Amino acid sequence: GNSVTQMEGPVTLSEEAFLTINCTYTATGYPSLFWYVQYPGEGLQLLLKATKADDKGSNKGFEATYRKETTSFHLEKGSVQVSDSAVYFCALSVPLFGNEKLTFGTGTRLTIIP
């Protein structure tokens, strides 16, 4: 079956620190990989995605590279801001002909201290 394992939180960093949140996966088939973010009081939002090996997804200064050889999709940001405080979910989807199902990791709560 499909599964996603991501780094347990919570993670607390100072502003401008470097961020890495690890994510590894197992999947049958060729998955697409995602990072979703949930800000306080809001729904999940797609942060970035990658659909094939060696693709790099990027958005708002965050990056993640689809590494098939290590089955990983680690999230990184060079300099975090207080506004990045949120819960981050790694997820995968193996397309099922237009009715894809997302498999999520447990989420990592990130808190950035000024």
Place this chain on the structure above:
Amino acid sequence: GAVVSQHPSRVICKSGTSVKIECRSLDFQATTMFWYRQFPKKSLMLMATSNEGSKATYEQGVEKDKFLINHASLTLSTLTVTSAHPEDSSFYICSARDATRGQRKMNTGELFFGEGSRLTVL
């Protein structure tokens, strides 16, 4: 971006009562909506896939008679937790896919999520 709204955001009910949670796509039509359940410190677990005009498809281990799903229109799906018990207390999240973007076989990533509904059963 597209907006999905859930209501209520929080609900507290007595054991044995039924609770309905609504999921609406506000600015797009959604032929498919997904219902997830999130336990504390656990990942989101897909409960069922709701298809407009047809019966929902439930994941293994999810009780159909316990969690009734209705997707009567292209903008509304409802989840009813029947005869709720304390173990049903959880965070329920819906997501919807924009039907106008669903022409490609691989429509990955274009899911929009609601804010979630926290159910507490006393």
